Amino acid sequence: MAVRSTPSRVAYRNARVIDPASGLDAAPSSAGGLLTEGERVAAIGPEIFASGLPEGAQVIDCGGHVLAPGLVDIRVQLREPGEAHKESLKSAGRAAVAGGITSMVGLPNTNPVIDDEAAIEFVARRARQIGLAKCYAYGAATKRAEGKEISEMGLLARAGALAFTDGTKAVANAQVMRRALQYAATFGLMIVQHPEEPSLASGVMNAGELATRLGLAGIPRQAEIILLERDIRLVEMTGGRYHAAHISTSESVEIIRRAKDRGLPVTCDTAPPYFALNELAVNDYRTFAKLSPPLRSEDDREAIVAGLRDGVIDAIASDHAPQDTDSKRLPFAVAEFGGIGLETLLAVTLELVHKGELDLVSALRLVGWGPASLMGLEAGRLKVGAPADLVVFDAERPWRYDAKKSLSKSKNSPFDGRLLQGTVLRTVIDGRTVFHYDA
């Protein structure tokens, strides 16, 4: 058991300090950097150490690498309670901090479903005990996430639920969705949708030529498009705050763009597989690439990249979905959906920077300040007085992801074996180093 003492003062120097919230991107210098005091940020700036380092401070030389706010991951399946053989709050916490993530928001599709106050409090309490990445929870939008009766959103929010979703299931019934949006708006709460019309989504991979070749039932892109279009109409009708999770098609980007242009309270996120992979990853029946929504065409992948570049997509979330070997070493049609993603969220996002699709500040905004502000979290930014949740990473250092060595209990990554560039060196939560790169 690690000693959980927080050093009183830590001086981070010789760092390229980036704060996407304010647009700060300061070159490394020995006179400047960031100072934490206890659990909070005490000072940031290019001259804060100009007249010497504060007395008694622990000094961390960041080696000229990036110092940024810790990542905020708003779509994680924690599997605890109920499926601790796949993941626990502790194993997810370890994997998260190894990936530079300091805050994550868990989906409610645990067993039991997170649809009452006690369950919300359980997650928060366990996460505090573990002391790794901060864990927040979504409340189920409907009771038992069955899509029939809206949940006690007001009470759940008071207990700490950040927003409401049925997790990996869509709120499919239009009347239920209408009421959920209306009722949530009463308290200024947000509904997060898994945008997939279930009656069209009985397949197992993207519909099209490859599905035909493999003899697998396809999920047409229209399953996503239709539900998004419908939901936008319901947002128009109700004025409810709506967020579409993990969008995957080019049309989805256009639908969200048009909704935003019309001033509707609509946002969206995507996940690394949808901008880094396409459906060819499932060739040879690779069940680790069986995701929900399914990996789409190369044109879709490019459209998602463009959506990230021009700001239509507000956030990138890992969509971490741990599955044990027994759920994945099966014929493709019966294998479970989902891939793990906590450890690769930063590095796969940085691919966009290395390819020149995004600048580094924008990329970090998409995995930090962007999602944090959607959830109303005091995270994802560097601010004097704010919690010292930080990541130090070498944006250039290459590594090969070996999912077998994942700190997650499950190893089902669609990025297994991928050569990545960008290595987390240190992760700090509330002023305390919780992960340190061991070369």
Place this chain on the structure above:
Amino acid sequence: MSIDDYTHRHLLGIEGLYPHEITALLDRAEGYVAQNRRLDKKTPILAGRTMVNLFFENSTRTRTSFELAGKRLGIDVINMQSAGSSIAKGETLIDTAVTLNAMHLDVLVVRHQDSGAVKLLSDKVNCGVINAGDGQHEHPTQALLDALTIRRRRGHLDGLKVAICGDVLHSRVARSNIHLLTTMGAQVRVIGPRTLIPGGIDSLGVEVFHDMRDGLRGVDIIMMLRLQMERMDANYIPSIREFFHFFGLDQEKLALAKPDALIMHPGPMNRGVEIDSDVADHVERSVIREQVEMGVAVRMAVVEVLARNNVDAQGGK
């Protein structure tokens, strides 16, 4: 073409095979056709070797055909049906593979209801694996026996116009035949209602028709597919009556094909659903019984070559 041209350890599908590999298997099978018509049908060239038929889906004709093929080569054949076995008790596919592998098989014949399941199993065993049908993916020995049937009647495959009709969406037979026939230079058409033609099939090199009359015009070969009755519940077609009216093969539609066009069906047939009885039993043109005969010969060739290649793979054990 010599049988040595087929160098693969398994036969998991037709997709990806080269014309000379397909020809090698067909040439070898040709020899077995004659043998199977003799009084003494056995050449025990594989005596002492072992083959298991592992069927996760019910099948009578394919399993019997493989069993007969094995026995005529002198290989010891064991049949395993999933019902009543440990598979039905919840053993996973991988566990089944590992268990069978420990028994030192030479050839494993597998049918499974899920696409890709046979490939998954083949990754875990040392013996040669024959895909006897996986989900909606492939059924390679069916395509080979169809090709042998056509070749014996027409002398060649290239340049022939072949129509594959009916439930293409759910048919592994259709996929394997499309791969084989296009590889061998035939012109393939698929015919069916839009609900039963899978998206993107044209990229497999076929022409798509939704009007059976248009599709059958001038074809040399008509391959009918079996319509699975349970498709009705999922709204793929409104009724058998309507399906037969538009997509069933009867004398009238048959008249649009070439006068000597052959009629094929992988069986078992639904008479009056996809094919009219007097067409199915057409003396000169229906080759449906011949297909069954070719099945044994083709499977003998495949079992033989995989048993041989397996010796090589195991360093001549």
